[in-house]
Amino acid sequence: MRSASARLVLIAAAIAAAGPLRAGGNMDFGGDSGSMNDGPSYFGFVRDASGSVVGDAKVTASVKSGGAVVTRTNSMGVYKIPGFAKDIDPNTVTISCAKDGYKQTDALRRPPSDPKDPIETECTLQKD
Amino acid sequence: MTRTLGAVLSVALAFAGIAAQAARAQTLTGSVTSAEEGAMEGVLVSAQRDGSPITVTVVSDAQGRFRFPDGRLPGGQYSLRIRAVGYDLAGPRTATLGAAGADVALRLVKAADLAAQLTNTEWFISMPGAAEDKRPLIECMSCHTLERIVRSTYSADAFVPVLTRMAQYANNTIMARVQRRVAPGRVDEDAVRKLAASLAAVNLSHGPAWTYELQTLPRPRGRATRAVITEYDLPRQTIAPHDVRTDRDGRVWYSNFVENVLGELDPETGANRDYPVPLAKPGFPTGALDLETDTDGNLWLAMMFQSGLVRFDTASKSFQRYPVDAALDDDAMQQSLVMPRASNVDGKVWTNDVARQSIMRLDLSTGHYERIDPFRFLPKGRPHAPYGMAADAQNNLYFMDFGDQNIGRVDAKTGASTIFPTPTEKSRPRRCMLDAQGRLWFAEFAANKLGLFDTRTESFKEWDAPTPYTYPYDVFADRNGELWSAGMASDRVLRLDPRTGAAVEYLLPRPTNVRRVFVDNSTDPVTFWAGNNHGAEIIKLEPLD
Numbered sequence: 001m002r003s004a005s006a007r008l009v010l011i012a013a014a015i016a017a018a019g020p021l022r023a024g025g026n027m028d029f030g031g032d033s034g035s036m037n038d039g040p041s042y043f044g045f046v047r048d049a050s051g052s053v054v055g056d057a058k059v060t061a062s063v064k065s066g067g068a069v070v071t072r073t074n075s076m077g078v079y080k081i082p083g084f085a086k087d088i089d090p091n092t093v094t095i096s097c098a099k100d101g102y103k104q105t106d107a108l109r110r111p112p113s114d115p116k117d118p119i120e121t122e123c124t125l126q127k128d
Numbered sequence: 129m130t131r132t133l134g135a136v137l138s139v140a141l142a143f144a145g146i147a148a149q150a151a152r153a154q155t156l157t158g159s160v161t162s163a164e165e166g167a168m169e170g171v172l173v174s175a176q177r178d179g180s181p182i183t184v185t186v187v188s189d190a191q192g193r194f195r196f197p198d199g200r201l202p203g204g205q206y207s208l209r210i211r212a213v214g215y216d217l218a219g220p221r222t223a224t225l226g227a228a229g230a231d232v233a234l235r236l237v238k239a240a241d242l243a244a245q246l247t248n249t250e251w252f253i254s255m256p257g258a259a260e261d262k263r264p265l266i267e268c269m270s271c272h273t274l275e276r277i278v279r280s281t282y283s284a285d286a287f288v289p290v291l292t293r294m295a296q297y298a299n300n301t302i303m304a305r306v307q308r309r310v311a312p313g314r315v316d317e318d319a320v321r322k323l324a325a326s327l328a329a330v331n332l333s334h335g336p337a338w339t340y341e342l343q344t345l346p347r348p349r350g351r352a353t354r355a356v357i358t359e360y361d362l363p364r365q366t367i368a369p370h371d372v373r374t375d376r377d378g379r380v381w382y383s384n385f386v387e388n389v390l391g392e393l394d395p396e397t398g399a400n401r402d403y404p405v406p407l408a409k410p411g412f413p414t415g416a417l418d419l420e421t422d423t424d425g426n427l428w429l430a431m432m433f434q435s436g437l438v439r440f441d442t443a444s445k446s447f448q449r450y451p452v453d454a455a456l457d458d459d460a461m462q463q464s465l466v467m468p469r470a471s472n473v474d475g476k477v478w479t480n481d482v483a484r485q486s487i488m489r490l491d492l493s494t495g496h497y498e499r500i501d502p503f504r505f506l507p508k509g510r511p512h513a514p515y516g517m518a519a520d521a522q523n524n525l526y527f528m529d530f531g532d533q534n535i536g537r538v539d540a541k542t543g544a545s546t547i548f549p550t551p552t553e554k555s556r557p558r559r560c561m562l563d564a565q566g567r568l569w570f571a572e573f574a575a576n577k578l579g580l581f582d583t584r585t586e587s588f589k590e591w592d593a594p595t596p597y598t599y600p601y602d603v604f605a606d607r608n609g610e611l612w613s614a615g616m617a618s619d620r621v622l623r624l625d626p627r628t629g630a631a632v633e634y635l636l637p638r639p640t641n642v643r644r645v646f647v648d649n650s651t652d653p654v655t656f657w658a659g660n661n662h663g664a665e666i667i668k669l670e671p672l673d
Contacts, residue, residue, distance in 0.1 A: 038507035058586060066544035067505045070586055084505050100585070 040090055040112065041083035044121035046073045046097045049105070053077025054125055057099040064092035073097075083118075090119055097123035154203060156196045156225055158232040160188045162215060167192025168236065170347030172211040174359075174637045175223065177204045181361040181398040185637040187353035197356055201225055211637050212236060213245050213344045242342055247639070248274045249618035252597035254343045255330050259596065263554075263574065264323055266599055269616040271301045272662070273639060278338065280331045287324035295320070298413035299464070300385045300432055302662050304365040307386065307413035310433070311460035311483070345595065345618075351632045354672040359637060360398045362664045367391065367400075369659025369666055371419035371644035375442070378650075380666060382659055383419035383429055385643075390416070390429060390440055393666050408434045408451055412459075418517075419644070422468040430466040430479055437466050437479055437490060450477075450490055453497055463488070465515060470523035474540060478525045480514040487514050487527065487538055502527070502536045502545035516559035516602070518568060520583065526568050528557035535568065535581050551588050552577060559602035559644060571600035571613055578603050578611055578624060591624060594631045598622070601642060604656075607649040612656050614642035621645075621656055621669055634669055642667075 046057040059079040062068040065088075073079045084093065097104055102125035110120045160171040169190045176183040184201060188194040203225050210217045215236040223232050239245055246254070251274040252262055268277060271294075282290060295315050298307040332338070362369065368385035375381060380393040390403040405416070408431065416429040416438070427440040436451040452461055460483035467478040477490040479497075487500040503512045513531030520526070525538040533555045535548045550557060556574035563569065568581040572590065576598060580589040593600055593613070600622065601615040613622040619640045620633040641662040648655040656669040 056587075063505045065505065066542065067502075068544075068546045069506075070546055070548050072587065083507060085507055088505050 043080040162236040183359040185357040284325040284328040358668040360666040388414040417464040435461040467517035470519040473523040518562035
């Protein structure tokens with residue numbers, strides 16, 4: 001009985017260990033994003049004028065050369081965006097926030113101490 | 129005068145009465161029982177008239193009774209089959225339907241081979257481990273059932289050459305016809321060894337029986353028993369219907385994933401008609417994936433490894449080929465999707481370049497394609513794959529990033545792309561439809577969810593599929609706002625009301641590998657259509673409510 005359950009664990013582990021079959025194909029993908037070849041990721045809060053966090057706010061990270069990634073804050077008012085290709089200069093990435101009934105009044109960026117560190121922003125919304 | 133009219137009326141009424149009686153009488157009814165359960169609800173009963181390509185299926189109710197719709201079955205000799213997991217039909221296996229109709233008492237006995245009855249979903253449920261652990265196996269269903277894996281006796285070592293060989297097969301491969309890629313697929317040997325070990329852990333390489341218990345899903349109950357399903361057998365096993373749709377005249381069109389043929393089905397007679405697509409690249413895998421319409425009602429096919437797009441003029445029944453520019457084409461070129469819906473706006477048709485994880489756009493005035501990399505500003509090395517496509521009224525493109533976890537938008541004027549990660553990670557969104565309210569409905573294949581991306585607010589909503597491991601391939605929002613979905617795993621059609629979350633799952637009569645789903649909104653209630661990609665049949669499901 002014990003060996004049977006141990007075997008089930010082994011089977012599960014074996015299945016879990018299997019990764020993508022064809023390199024470069026869309027068979028599957030593993031691991032989290034973010035490698036040495038990527039630019040820094042972005043994260044931060046969206047707050048209202050009183051400093052309270054704003055959940056479900058739209059956050060857009062726009063690239064100067066064209067293109068954007070759009071996400072939303074969670075209930076804690078936090079967003080994160082995994083980052084862009086290494087050849088995208090973080091200084092050309094603009095973070096903005098929006099929500100129905102609000103307008104953006106500010107978007108601050110804390111300069112990271114290391115260029116590889118995630119870039120923290122704080123975006124402020126004011127009720128219309 | 130009054131008397132004459134009265135006489136005529138009574139004669140007419142008498143005739144109507146006889147006609148109604150005949151129509152009512154000439155149907156097949158019956159009961160389903162077993163020694164184990166007595167009267168059985170949720171047993172699918174299928175009847176196929178000798179020599180006909182059409183099989184009609186109804187489902188037994190809570191009293192174990194079934195009734196085919198009045199007048200649906202012409203008189204004749206029928207073969208009968210059932211689907212009820214855990215049971216076989218002891219008899220009778222035939223019925224004669226005459227003017228008086230027929231009533232049969234079906235007797236079910238315990239299944240001789242339960243494993244032969246499991247859906248892919250039931251195999252996934254039965255296998256040990258969490259959903260995340262079983263993720264690598266979901267690709268297997270593209271070409272064959274999981275039963276094929278679990279019944280094999282390969283050791284991990286013996287699996288390695290098998291998997292290496294299969295990695296060289298084209299996506300449009302079915303058991304009835306294996307197609308080999310011309311451009312060799314690069315194989316990650318380490319990944320192959322790991323997958324081989326995982327498959328050898330769940331098959332019969334260790335002994336004559338599985339080391340885990342076979343688990344089955346419950347039979348349909350209540351509302352899920354109230355549907356009529358029609359299967360249309362196609363004349364060759366190598367016909368692999370991928371996308372199915374009906375046109376304004378009620379004709380049924382389908383793309384053939386394996387043969388270089390556009391198919392048309394007459395839903396009244398079940399007659400099949402082939403329209404051979406001119407071969408563009410001899411020696412390359414044949415067949416098309418996506419089938420879409422433009423505003424003129426013409427049909428477009430994405431020609432997979434034959435590369436490029438094809439337009440079928442439904443009036444002249446002729447094809448216009450749009451080959452990929454020679455400078456862009458190569459042995460790996462593969463167009464799986466096409467989106468011509470708003471090509472009348474700017475003369476452009478969207479498609480994809482699978483090998484380069486890119487979008488392509490055809491300019492109808494020049495016949496040239498341009499390549500647009502919608503991920504060019506994102507980190508390299510992610511397995512992006514532009515897949516399901518929709519176009520808005522300005523011909524801006526919305527696409528599913530099937531390899532990863534994003535919805536993408538490409539601006540028709542600037543070519544700039546915006547990437548919207550889905551709330552659920554590793555969701556692998558697959559096919560989609562954009563409704564008139566700007567709502568993009570999509571199937572999250574790997575997340576087992578249906579999704580909504582509101583293009584106006586750029587916000588998401590998600591609904592869990594009620595049964596785990598069903599891996600929805602596509603979704604269609606009908607005129608009532610209800611969602612219809614299906615896939616390669618569960619042999620079930622999901623109907624979900626996104627306003628209430630209420631869901632019903634209709635079991636299909638046979639092992640069914642569904643890709644694109646389509647709803648004909650012109651009937652009341654609506655009619656669901658799909659192809660059985662591995663079973664050479666078209667399926668129609670008519671809900672009774």
